[in-house]
Amino acid sequence: MYDATYDTTQETAVTDVKIKAKDVQVYYADNHAIKDVSVEIEDKTVTAFIGPSGCGKSTFLRCINRMNDTIDICRVEGDILIDGDDIYDKRVDPVQLRAKVGMVFQKPNPFPKSIYDNIAYGPRIHGMARNKAELDEIVERALRRGAIWDEVKDRLQAPGTGLSGGQQQRLCIARAVATEPEVLLMDEPCSALDPIATAQVEELIDELRQNYAVVIVTHSMQQAARVSQKTAFFHLGHLVEYDDTSKIFTNPEDSRTESYITGRIG
Amino acid sequence: MTDASMDSAPTKGRLTTVDARTKKRNAAEKRFKAYGLTAILIGLFFLVVLAVSILRSGLPAFTQANVQVEFTLSQDEYDAAEGQMLKTKAYENLFIAALENQLEERGLEVDFDAAAIERLLGKTGGTIREFFLENPDRIGTPVTFDLAASSRVDGYLKGRVTRESVVDSRFLMVSDLDLVDALRDAGIITSGFNWNFITGSDSGVDNPGGAGIGVSVIGSFFMMLVVLALSLPIGVAASIYLEEFAPQNWFTDLIEVNISNLAAVPSIVFGILGLAVFIQFMHLPQSAPLVGGLVLTLMTLPTIIISTRASLKSVPPSIREAALGVGASKMQTVFHHVLPLAAPGILTGTIIGLAQALGETAPLLLIGMVGFIARAYPEGVASGFIDPNSAMPAQIYTWASRADPGFYEKAWGGIIILLIFLLTMNIIAIILRRRFERRW
Numbered sequence: 001m002y003d004a005t006y007d008t009t010q011e012t013a014v015t016d017v018k019i020k021a022k023d024v025q026v027y028y029a030d031n032h033a034i035k036d037v038s039v040e041i042e043d044k045t046v047t048a049f050i051g052p053s054g055c056g057k058s059t060f061l062r063c064i065n066r067m068n069d070t071i072d073i074c075r076v077e078g079d080i081l082i083d084g085d086d087i088y089d090k091r092v093d094p095v096q097l098r099a100k101v102g103m104v105f106q107k108p109n110p111f112p113k114s115i116y117d118n119i120a121y122g123p124r125i126h127g128m129a130r131n132k133a134e135l136d137e138i139v140e141r142a143l144r145r146g147a148i149w150d151e152v153k154d155r156l157q158a159p160g161t162g163l164s165g166g167q168q169q170r171l172c173i174a175r176a177v178a179t180e181p182e183v184l185l186m187d188e189p190c191s192a193l194d195p196i197a198t199a200q201v202e203e204l205i206d207e208l209r210q211n212y213a214v215v216i217v218t219h220s221m222q223q224a225a226r227v228s229q230k231t232a233f234f235h236l237g238h239l240v241e242y243d244d245t246s247k248i249f250t251n252p253e254d255s256r257t258e259s260y261i262t263g264r265i266g
Numbered sequence: 267m268t269d270a271s272m273d274s275a276p277t278k279g280r281l282t283t284v285d286a287r288t289k290k291r292n293a294a295e296k297r298f299k300a301y302g303l304t305a306i307l308i309g310l311f312f313l314v315v316l317a318v319s320i321l322r323s324g325l326p327a328f329t330q331a332n333v334q335v336e337f338t339l340s341q342d343e344y345d346a347a348e349g350q351m352l353k354t355k356a357y358e359n360l361f362i363a364a365l366e367n368q369l370e371e372r373g374l375e376v377d378f379d380a381a382a383i384e385r386l387l388g389k390t391g392g393t394i395r396e397f398f399l400e401n402p403d404r405i406g407t408p409v410t411f412d413l414a415a416s417s418r419v420d421g422y423l424k425g426r427v428t429r430e431s432v433v434d435s436r437f438l439m440v441s442d443l444d445l446v447d448a449l450r451d452a453g454i455i456t457s458g459f460n461w462n463f464i465t466g467s468d469s470g471v472d473n474p475g476g477a478g479i480g481v482s483v484i485g486s487f488f489m490m491l492v493v494l495a496l497s498l499p500i501g502v503a504a505s506i507y508l509e510e511f512a513p514q515n516w517f518t519d520l521i522e523v524n525i526s527n528l529a530a531v532p533s534i535v536f537g538i539l540g541l542a543v544f545i546q547f548m549h550l551p552q553s554a555p556l557v558g559g560l561v562l563t564l565m566t567l568p569t570i571i572i573s574t575r576a577s578l579k580s581v582p583p584s585i586r587e588a589a590l591g592v593g594a595s596k597m598q599t600v601f602h603h604v605l606p607l608a609a610p611g612i613l614t615g616t617i618i619g620l621a622q623a624l625g626e627t628a629p630l631l632l633i634g635m636v637g638f639i640a641r642a643y644p645e646g647v648a649s650g651f652i653d654p655n656s657a658m659p660a661q662i663y664t665w666a667s668r669a670d671p672g673f674y675e676k677a678w679g680g681i682i683i684l685l686i687f688l689l690t691m692n693i694i695a696i697i698l699r700r701r702f703e704r705r706w
Contacts, residue, residue, distance in 0.1 A: 070590065072514055099593035109584035111603060121602070122592035172588070179592055 018043040018183060018213040019064060024078035026059055026068070033059050035237040037078075041230075043182075046205060046214045048228035048245065050221060052260065055234040057217045061185050064215065065101035066094040082183065099126055102176035106188040108168035110160035110175070115152050118160040118171060119143060122179035138178060145211075146174025147204045166197025173204060177212075184208060186216040190223065202227050221261060225249050233257045320681055327679025330460035330475060331415040331423045333387055333449065337364045338408045339398060347395075358383070358391030361411075369452055376448040385438055386446065387413045388473075415455060417474040417672030419446055423457060426671065463679060468640045468661065474672025477665065479680050481640040485555050485655030486624060486687075488644075492559020492651070493566055493623050498616055500563075501570030508571075509578040510600050529568035536565045537629030545633060553634040553654035561633060562623040569622060573615025577608040610702040617695035621688050627659040636660040637667075658684045 019041040026034035034056045041047050049057035059068070066087060068074040080087050087097055099122070110118050119139045122128075129135035139156070143149040148170040152163070160171055169189060176184060186205070190198040205227050208214055218224050224231050225245060232242040233256075241248060241257045252258045279285050284292075339360065347356035362383055369376060383390060390413060398405060414420075418438040421427035423446070432440050449455040466478020512518045540561030544550045550557050581604045589599040605612075630636055635656055644650035656664065662680040665673040 065591070067587070067590065070586075095593055095595045098591060103587075103591040105584065105587055105591070107584055109582075109588040111585065111588060112607065121589075121594075125592075125594055125598055125602075175588075175592060 016043045017041070018082065019215075020079075020081040020084075021060075021063075022079045022081075024060065024063060024076065024080060026056070026063060026077075027075045028071075029073045033237055034063070037234075037239045039232060039239055039242055041213055041215060043213045044209060044211070045230055046209050046216060046228040047230045047232065048224035049215065049217045049232050049234060050219075050224050050260070051234035051240075053219075056237045057232075057234040058187050060234070061187055061215060061217050064183065064185055065098050065103055067098075067103065069094055099179050100181055101183045101185060102179060102181035104169070104173050104176050104184065104186045104189045107192050108165055108172050110163070110168050110171050112159065112161050114157045115143075115160045115163070115171065116156040118175050119178045122175060126179055128179070142174045142178035143171075145177050145208070146170045147200065147207070148174055164197070166193050166200060169193060169197065169201055170204060173201070173208075177208070182212060184212045184214045186214065188217050188219060191219060198223075221249070233260060235260070320678060320685070323675065324678030324680075324682040326424045326426070327463055327675045327682075328460055329424070329457050330462070331420040331455055331457050333413045333415055333455045334410055335361065335365055335368065335413070335454060336408050336410050337361060337394070339394075339405055341405055344398060344405050354389065354391030354395055356391070357394045358389075361390050361394055365454075368454065369448060372452045374448045374452055376445050378442075378445045382439070382442050382445055385436070385442055386416055386419050388416060414475045415446075417670060419455075420475055421672065421675075422446060423450070423455070426675070463676070464683070467642065468656065468664070470639070471668050471670065471673075474665075474668075474670045474676055477673065477676050479658065479661055479676075479683055481643055482656040482658050482661035483683070483687075484644060484650065485558075485635070485640065485660075486657040488555035488650040488655070489559040489562060489657055490620055490624060492556060493562045493620060494616075496559070496563040497566045497570050497619065501567050501616075501619075502574055502612060504567075505571050505574035505578060506600060506605070509575050510604065511596065525568050525571050529572060532628070533565050533626050534628040534632065536561050537632035539564065540629060541632045551652050551654070553638050553656075554652045555635075555655050555657070556651040557633050558630055558635050558657060559651075561629045562626060565626065565629065566619040566623045569619035570612075570616055573618070574608070574612045577611025577615065578604060580611065581607045610699045613698045613702070614695045617691050617698075621691045624691070625659055625684065625688060627663050630657055630660045631663075636663050638664075658687070 017040045019039075021037060021039045021041075024034055024037045025032065037056075037060055049061060051057050062068045063076055063080060064082075064087075068076060076088060082097075082101070085092070111121065113121075116139055119142050120129075120135055123135060123138045129138055140149065140153075143152060148167060151167060152158075152171075160168065163171060169192070173184075173186075173189070189205075190201050193201065202223065205214060205216065209229075216224075216227065228245045230242070231245040231248040233240045233248065233252075233254075235256050241252060241254045243253070248257060249261060252261060337360075343360060347353055347360065350356045358380060362378075362380055365383070390411075393413065394411065397409070397411075415423075416437070418427050418432075419442075422432075422438075422443060427438070429440060429443055432438055432443065434440060446455065462476065462478045464478065465480040466476065467481040468478070469476035508518060508521065540557060544557045544560055545552055550560075585603050585607065586599055589603045590596075594602065627636070634654075638654055638656050638660075640654075640656040640661065642653075644653050644655065658680065662677050662684065665680060666677040
């Protein structure tokens with residue numbers, strides 16, 4: 001049933017596949033958290049992961065930039081390929097991977113440094129700028145892409161932690177794009193924000209789609225419907241259904257997807 | 267429905283009247299607050315008692331009675347004295363004559379003999395002869411000699427020794443006190459600030475007046491240098507490894523448990539370990555601040571490791587995730603983000619560990635830094651580390667165990683100086699904490 005939906009997307013999709021996951025299993029010690037997940041995520045598209053709490057959508061997201069490596073008891077099996085390279089290959093350095101796959105977290109987590117240093121940190125450690133002028137340019141570009149430049153351009157040396165929650169989250173998005181990633185992972189980026197800040201961030205996500213493959217985990221089905229082109233529904237560690245967002249929300253194939261969308265489970 | 271609501275209404279009562287349960291609860295809270303306040307007041311009371319008793323017993327150590335006598339030695343007198351068999355005795359006689367003259371000039375008539383002067387001022391003749399042998403050009407010109415009064419005379423002027431309590435002995439006779447009174451009235455014996463106590467070295471057991479804590483302060487200083495230079499880098503590196511890099515397994519658990527155990531080991535155990543390893547096995551010099559520092563490093567390490575790990579743990583994991591998320595390596599994450607945020611906690615822990623080490627006496631007992639008479643200043647840095655010396659708490663312990671009551675006073679004075687150092691260190695810790703504290 002999953003294959004069937006997959007095939008239809010293949011026909012309608014015109015963009016390239018950026019991330020390809022095949023039979024991914026994740027274990028936390030003895031707990032089998034992700035079961036047989038296979039998915040193809042397209043470039044220049046917003047893909048939303050939805051599902052009830054504990055369904056494994058965040059866990060799967062964190063597999064894509066190997067953030068799960070930092071958890072000792074976590075074990076990942078199967079293949080995840082980005083542009084055809086297996087990211088769990090022994091030769092892949094997770095540090096290099098994370099420069100290519102940026103991440104935005106649930107809670108805004110700016111460094112307790114100035115706004116400028118928050119953005120400049122990534123480019124600095126990756127040696128992306130040869131001089132101060134270049135770095136200034138990178139910082140400005142990132143802040144513009146994060147749709148926060150106009151608000152902070154006069155106080156780049158002010159601490160990033162002094163901004164409001166919504167501004168902090170956009171600062172974190174700007175920080176993530178400053179390293180010129182190709183994929184942007186967002187783990188419930190709006191769950192700590194008020195509706196106005198959420199609207200701003202959603203607008204930003206829509207703009208980011210032009211340059212990146214964006215994968216967003218969200219609890220809000222309305223948000224998934226608003227920002228994403230593709231939606232994946234996770235339930236109890238399984239990927240139940242993956243299709244165009246419009247199809248998932250209007251005419252889901254699986255009864256579990258329908259139950260979740262209509263509010264009967266989750 | 268209506269019955270139920272009728273029943274429940276009276277049990278709640280009116281909001282304006284306080285029911286029995288609430289009264290009881292409020293009374294319990296009030297009682298608890300009273301207990302807390304009482305506990306704090308008791309604590310404060312003892313703190314005040316401690317401070318007052320330390321100051322009362324210790325402050326006299328900072329003053330010292332001195333006898334100032336102007337004395338002119340002619341060339342003839344010098345030649346005559348040097349020609350005699352008992353040279354110092356001749357100088358003493360000259361000094362006594364000068365003293366008598368000065369008292370007579372001021373119209374004070376007191377009988378005293380050479381023995382009384384010896385009891386008051388010690389062997390004056392030797393001091394005077396030494397001076398003129400070293401400075402022959404001063405012969406024939408008036409020289410003012412500033413001689414420290416004996417500890418019992420000092421005690422009499424401070425009120426520690428009274429006429430009633432004096433028993434005639436070779437140290438002091440009741441009749442000497444008349445002379446002391448006369449000298450005081452004449453302004454010849456005066457009390458002044460005792461710089462020698464702060465800068466000087468330890469003295470022999472019969473001369474508490476000449477004892478100073480200065481040399482042992484230097485001993486403590488070199489010891490603290492060793493402790494800081496070893497325990498900070500080792501402690502911080504160990505904590506970072508254990509907290510950020512080490513895998514969680516039975517081995518690291520074992521290390522963790524043993525670090526906590528080490529923190530609870532009595533310090534004297536570290537002393538005997540230091541004696542066995544550093545002195546008997548490695549043949550490092552006895553009584554040296556280097557060895558003292560090594561022993562205190564062993565003692566301080568667990569404190570620093572525990573506080574460093576606690577402050578590393580208190581850095582929110584979101585900061586680590588943020589750094590890893592933009593592609594920082596583990597080491598970059600730790601050194602660029604986690605360590606700066608943990609720095610105030612690490613510094614505070616280090617300074618508290620150092621303060622603890624500064625006040626530690628027991629391990630020094632075993633490596634020979636106690637009971638040693640620290641007479642000489644170290645000559646240069648290397649000598650400061652390896653030449654025998656004492657340390658502040660060891661010096662205090664030594665003085666407290668000597669028989670002369672003059673040393674008892676010195677011990678209290680030493681405690682004041684030690685406490686000043688400790689308070690300064692704690693204030694530095696607080697200031698550093700305030701300055702580097704960051705919010706996130």
